[in-house]
Amino acid sequence: MEEVGTKTLSDWHCHLGEGCTYDPASDTAWWFDIIERTLFQADLASGAVASHALPLMASVLAFIDDQRQLLATENGLYVRDIADGRLALHVPLEADNPATRSNDGRVHPCGALWIGTMGRKAEKGAGAIYRFDGDELRRLYASITIPNAICFSPDGATAYFTDSSEGILYRVAIDPTNALPTGNPAPLFDHRGGAGDLDGAVVDVEGLIWNARWGGSCIDVYSPEGDRVRTIRVPATQPSCPVFVGRNFDRLLVTTAWQGMDEHARAADPHHGQTFILDIGARGRPEPRVRLGPT
Numbered sequence: 001m002e003e004v005g006t007k008t009l010s011d012w013h014c015h016l017g018e019g020c021t022y023d024p025a026s027d028t029a030w031w032f033d034i035i036e037r038t039l040f041q042a043d044l045a046s047g048a049v050a051s052h053a054l055p056l057m058a059s060v061l062a063f064i065d066d067q068r069q070l071l072a073t074e075n076g077l078y079v080r081d082i083a084d085g086r087l088a089l090h091v092p093l094e095a096d097n098p099a100t101r102s103n104d105g106r107v108h109p110c111g112a113l114w115i116g117t118m119g120r121k122a123e124k125g126a127g128a129i130y131r132f133d134g135d136e137l138r139r140l141y142a143s144i145t146i147p148n149a150i151c152f153s154p155d156g157a158t159a160y161f162t163d164s165s166e167g168i169l170y171r172v173a174i175d176p177t178n179a180l181p182t183g184n185p186a187p188l189f190d191h192r193g194g195a196g197d198l199d200g201a202v203v204d205v206e207g208l209i210w211n212a213r214w215g216g217s218c219i220d221v222y223s224p225e226g227d228r229v230r231t232i233r234v235p236a237t238q239p240s241c242p243v244f245v246g247r248n249f250d251r252l253l254v255t256t257a258w259q260g261m262d263e264h265a266r267a268a269d270p271h272h273g274q275t276f277i278l279d280i281g282a283r284g285r286p287e288p289r290v291r292l293g294p295t
Contacts, residue, residue: 001218002232005279009042009253010049013266013273017255018104018200019059019072020275021287022245029245030061030069031255031275034101039071040275044245052085060105060115062290070290072115074101077132079292090292091137093117093130100126104148104200104241108179109156111291114140116147122165129161131179135293140181149201149211152179153224154285160188160209164199167192169211169222188226200241204284205249212239212254219254219278232280236271237261244284245277252278 009029020031029042039052039061060072061080069080071087075095078087094100094117105115112133119126125143129150132138146164153159156176162169168190173183191198196216201209208229209222217237221230236256245253258265258272266272 002230004232004281006233006235007277008271008274009044009047009277010040010275012040012049012051012275014038014255014257014275015273016240016257016259017273017275018240018257019061020200020241020243020253020255021061021063022243022249022253023063024247024249024286025066027247029243029253031241031253032058032061033273034059035259042275055087057101059102060113062107062113062287064290064292068292070113070292072102072105072113077113077115077137091132091135093137094128099123103127103146104150106150106152106202107288107290108152108159108174109154109288110177110179111288112179113290114150114159114161114179116144116150116161118144118146122146124165132290133178133293134291138180141185148199149209151201151203151209153203153207154205158224160201160203161185162198162201164197164214167194167198169198169201169209169226171224189222189228199239200255202242202244202284204244204282206282208282210242210252210280210284212242214238214240214257219252219280221282232278234276234278236274236276237265237269238272243287249284249286250280250282252280252282252284254278 014033015035170185199214201211
């Protein structure tokens, strides 16, 4: 396993750290503690970290413009005003099903959002993956248990995703103009039987897929052909989501979690739930802004 320069961005022990993103315009990173209904904001220049209490569980944040964000939550997609934190429902997301919540998601280069849902207790097949084009949600895949690793190739022609309970990283051809599938998902990497589980992922400028391995204390890097080309140590057992940060997008922010760990396990993993920045010797891409239609 490869060792790289690593620093702690936040020593807050997130119950379920997830959904990290980066805004180069303000040089700020954002992520959630889903279970504790908290949104974190870090100024990378100063290292200052602020927390914002939320009225509901949220898992994905995308920028609409310099003043507004879109949050994927347990019952809908909400517009958040950055200045005062006000939330306004834009479109419901399985609001009629209290047994589910949002989970992993990412914005496609065209501005469409892919967002997954799952059972609050990870009930088998309770979730789905949707595409949001700014106005409406369209369900793409049903019977998903734990949707994760949603990300896209640099040209926008390929989507990647996994069901963490299954252990297979999939790729699927999509229309780069609207992020809708044009083919059927096919296995890219089979992780069944391996240590840990496939979790959140992001793609760099070369098209390599950087995947957090929950329970494996590492980030795995896969080629578009499905070869594992690097494995980088993370100083916590349960990495959950990566994103490229910094003005040159040459560092990797990684969230982690202590969900499911008892007191003994947490004691054995003193950095559980903390948020890190890794010097990884690679370059990522800016996260696209999400396209939003009228309410």
